[in-house]
Amino acid sequence: MAGALALWLGALGSAVVGGGAADPSSVRAGVLGGFAMLLVTIALQPLCRGLAAAAEGAGSSPLLPVSSQGLLARHLLAPLGLTAAVIALGAAVCAAFGLTAGTSLLGSASSSVVLVCCALALRLLAALKGTIPLRLLAPIPTPMGDASGINVALWMIDGPVLAMLLGALLGVLWAAGLAGGVMLTWAAVISVVVLVCVLLWAQGRLKA
Structure with missing residues (x-):
């Protein structure tokens, strides 16, 4: 987690203008x-074992008087609170010692919490991934042989690839926003949109 914080603060300090x-x-x-x-x-994975267990039981008869969505939401609270507190505290300490490349304490902490929220939404999406669809296992004949392995490989690494893409987008937006100007508002708005889209995607997987 400390390494992630250092990289994130480095991204914020890029000051894209x-x-x-x-x-x-x-x-x-x-x-x-x-x-x-x-x-x-990756660091959130040990904290999300309960989330994974709740996702595996989604759709079956509930043992508790709550819906699948409610149970998943409850399992998000502990990792969200713990990780957001650690990240925000780390950002505050770095800002206090002048290690945030000129970004403000509030900006560093709030953007770090956004990072955690999006990462946790990705963990939820991964927990609801389920088994590989049979259509991806269908043979794809090519002159070089069966290419269905490419679909399987892409299905297996879609989580890390999505995390890299979203992190790159948010890093650029928040670096530009904290550098000054109206981009800070756009960074916040787009971050909310990204978070909502990932949660809606997870909702779709839950209903599938």
Whole structure:
């Protein structure tokens, strides 16, 4: 978790101002943000064992008087609270010692909490992934042989790839936002949209 925080604060310190997608500071923020999100999702795995157990039991007769959605939501509270507190405290300590490359304490802490929320939503999505669809196992004849293994490989690594992509997006947005200007509002809005989209995707997997 400490490594993820260091990478995330490094992304925020990139201070993207007015550069395009190929701007060196934008690339740096995207790369660091992507690896930060990946590390957070990996670090959250031990805290989400109850979440995985609840996801496995979704759709069957409940043992508790709550719905599947309610049970999953309850299992999100502990990892969310613990991880958000650790990340926010770490960001506050780094800001107090001047290790956030000029970003504010509030900006570092709030953006770090956004990072945790999105990572936890990705853990929920992964817990509801289920078994591989049979359509992905169908043979794909090519001149080089059966290519169905490519679909299987992509299905297996879609979580880490999605974490890297979302982390890169959020890293660029928050680095630009904390550098000043109206981009901070856009960073917050887009972060909420991203979080809602991932949760809706998880809801779709729950109902499938």
